[in-house]
Amino acid sequence: MDYFLYYGCSLEGGGVHYMISTEAVAKALGINFHEIEDWNCCGASIAYIGGNEMQSIVLNARNLALAEAQGGYDIVAPCSSCYIMLNKVNRELQAHPKLMAQVNEILAEGGLKYSGQIRVRHILDLLYHDVGVEKIKAAVKKPLTGVKVAAYYGCQTTRPFGEYDSCENPHTQDDILAALGAEVVEFGHRVKCCGSGIFLTEIDKCAYLVKDIIESAAAGGAQIISTACPMCQMNLEIYQQRVNAITGANLNMPVVFVTQLMALAFGGDKDGAAALNRLVVPSGPALQAVGA
Amino acid sequence: MDYNQTFAKEVYEKVDSGDEIKVCMQCGVCGATCPLRGEMKYGPRQIWSLIRAGRRDEVLNNPDIMLCTSCYTCQVRCPRGVPIMEVMHGLAHYALAQGIVPRAETAKFGKAFWEGIYDTGRVDEAVVPIKYCLQDGLVAGLKKSLGMMDIGLALMKAKRMKPKMFIPPNIFIPGVHKIKGVKQLQRMLDKAAAIDAAKEA
Numbered sequence: 001m002d003y004f005l006y007y008g009c010s011l012e013g014g015g016v017h018y019m020i021s022t023e024a025v026a027k028a029l030g031i032n033f034h035e036i037e038d039w040n041c042c043g044a045s046i047a048y049i050g051g052n053e054m055q056s057i058v059l060n061a062r063n064l065a066l067a068e069a070q071g072g073y074d075i076v077a078p079c080s081s082c083y084i085m086l087n088k089v090n091r092e093l094q095a096h097p098k099l100m101a102q103v104n105e106i107l108a109e110g111g112l113k114y115s116g117q118i119r120v121r122h123i124l125d126l127l128y129h130d131v132g133v134e135k136i137k138a139a140v141k142k143p144l145t146g147v148k149v150a151a152y153y154g155c156q157t158t159r160p161f162g163e164y165d166s167c168e169n170p171h172t173q174d175d176i177l178a179a180l181g182a183e184v185v186e187f188g189h190r191v192k193c194c195g196s197g198i199f200l201t202e203i204d205k206c207a208y209l210v211k212d213i214i215e216s217a218a219a220g221g222a223q224i225i226s227t228a229c230p231m232c233q234m235n236l237e238i239y240q241q242r243v244n245a246i247t248g249a250n251l252n253m254p255v256v257f258v259t260q261l262m263a264l265a266f267g268g269d270k271d272g273a274a275a276l277n278r279l280v281v282p283s284g285p286a287l288q289a290v291g292a
Numbered sequence: 293m294d295y296n297q298t299f300a301k302e303v304y305e306k307v308d309s310g311d312e313i314k315v316c317m318q319c320g321v322c323g324a325t326c327p328l329r330g331e332m333k334y335g336p337r338q339i340w341s342l343i344r345a346g347r348r349d350e351v352l353n354n355p356d357i358m359l360c361t362s363c364y365t366c367q368v369r370c371p372r373g374v375p376i377m378e379v380m381h382g383l384a385h386y387a388l389a390q391g392i393v394p395r396a397e398t399a400k401f402g403k404a405f406w407e408g409i410y411d412t413g414r415v416d417e418a419v420v421p422i423k424y425c426l427q428d429g430l431v432a433g434l435k436k437s438l439g440m441m442d443i444g445l446a447l448m449k450a451k452r453m454k455p456k457m458f459i460p461p462n463i464f465i466p467g468v469h470k471i472k473g474v475k476q477l478q479r480m481l482d483k484a485a486a487i488d489a490a491k492e493a
Contacts, residue, residue: 009414009415009416009417010417012414012416012417012469013416013417013418013452013453014417014447014452014453015452016451016452017452038413038471038472038473039471040409040413040414040471040473040477041408041409041413041414041415043409044405044415045361045362046362046398046401046402046405047402047405047406047409048308048381048382048384048385048402049384049385049388049398049399049401049402049403049405049406050402050403050405050406050407050409050410051406051409051481051485052308052385052389052484052485052488052489052492053308053309053382053385053488054484054485054487054488055481055484055485055488057484058480058481058483058484059409059477059481062473062477062480084364102487105483106480106483106484107480109476109479109480109483110473110476110477110479110480111476154363155361155362155363155364155365156362156363156364159363159364159365159367159368160364160367160368160377162368167368168368192327193327193361193363193365194361195327195361196361196362196363197361197362198359198360198361198398198401199361200401201395201397201398201400201401202328202359202395202397202398205328205331205359206328206361209327209328209361238443238446238447239443241442242443277450277451278450278451278452279450280446280447280449280450280452
């Protein structure tokens with residue numbers, strides 16, 4: 001199984017534990033990831049502030065053109081924002097030949113051309129639909145028995161297209177976590193927004209979003225939250241003390257990537273393949289049942 | 293309410309995705325689903341209404357047009373298929389292009405983010421906060437970055453951020469990663485900017 005892994009800027013920084021665990025999971029499942037050589041940033045959801053619509057399109061078209069020239073594999077984005085930006089632009093270009101022609105005139109500045117052959121996927125799509133729950137179950141060496149986890153999707157993991165999972169009631173991450181042997185709890189805020197790219201600059205308002213999500217997961221019985229988006233992971237995890245100060249809450253909830261839990265269940269080292277040492281809120285009692 | 297189509301026409305022609313609001317039937321699902329509607333004076337539905345009423349200054353100066361978290365909930369639930377989030381981003385971008393700043397901090401952060409993309413082709417999460425803070429000037433910027441120190445230190449301790457965050461000015465920071473094709477990328481972005489600038493003029 002060959003794919004491009006579109007790392008995105010987060011996986012080189014605050015989401016490095018996503019990258020480490022994703023690579024470990026790929027190895028265990030026989031997924032062969034290639035890097036798009038010289039990829040650039042997707043622009044994320046706040047590109048509109050400094051850039052305009054055509055610039056956003058061009059940023060993503062360049063990556064699509066590079067992928068097409070370098071082998072044409074499906075692009076898999078672990079970051080939900082990267083996934084949406086690449087996917088949105090890809091769909092626009094595929095649907096509008098006039099826009100494609102205009103964009104190709106611009107790409108020619110870098111000697112590039114895109115013809116619309118690339119498919120953009122989220123990593124949950126790859127894991128659920130291409131790998132499949134049965135194969136994931138078969139790779140488990142250390143089942144996550146007794147781990148009470150909330151599968152948090154947030155926004156851009158499934159919205160707006162709902163291509164591989166439901167926008168309103170997604171299940172792919174729940175099913176993957178269940179395949180690892182974990183106890184997946186029910187909670188109301190699984191597709192609510194964490195504040196995304198404006199969290200930091202509008203923290204007085206967004207703090208309540210994070211408070212509600214974490215408290216909802218805790219009320220469902222979760223001891224740990226799993227996500228498949230670096231923005232969600234960061235907003236839910238690293239600002240908890242600030243959120244407590246602003247809202248009067250008492251949050252202390254570990255938040256990990258789904259791939260970290262997979263790497264752990266596949267027998268990976270907790271601080272190696274599972275990169276649990278990269279957490280700001282330690283996993284603590286949540287993973288004690290499995291010795292991590 | 294008097295209806296004056298001048299501003300509506302301006303929005304349809306010049307704002308990215310602006311013409312999409314023509315099909316809005318004012319049902320209000322957008323505001324009802326917005327995670328931050330409680331923090332806004334007007335939700336999307338009311339902003340569209342103000343556009344149709346020709347209230348240009350009230351719309352473009354409204355901080356609500358820049359409080360979108362980009363969660364796509366309204367867009368998914370809109371029964372008329374209006375890409376509400378895209379229109380909201382379009383309005384905020386258009387206001388900024390007119391020299392209006394609906395939300396100062398988010399505008400500064402977005403500017404720093406975009407500069408990172410333009411200068412290097414990728415965003416360095418340790419550099420963007422510095423560029424964001426230094427827009428306030430050196431002294432105020434340092435004070436602001438000190439206020440973010442707890443977060444920076446926590447990330448450094450977890451080995452998720454390299455210790456660049458507190459070394460101003462950013463141009464002297466070593467190791468900022470540039471993509472190989474950054475010059476070509478900049479030429480592409482400049483050409484794309486010219487196309488949209490012609491539309492917005």
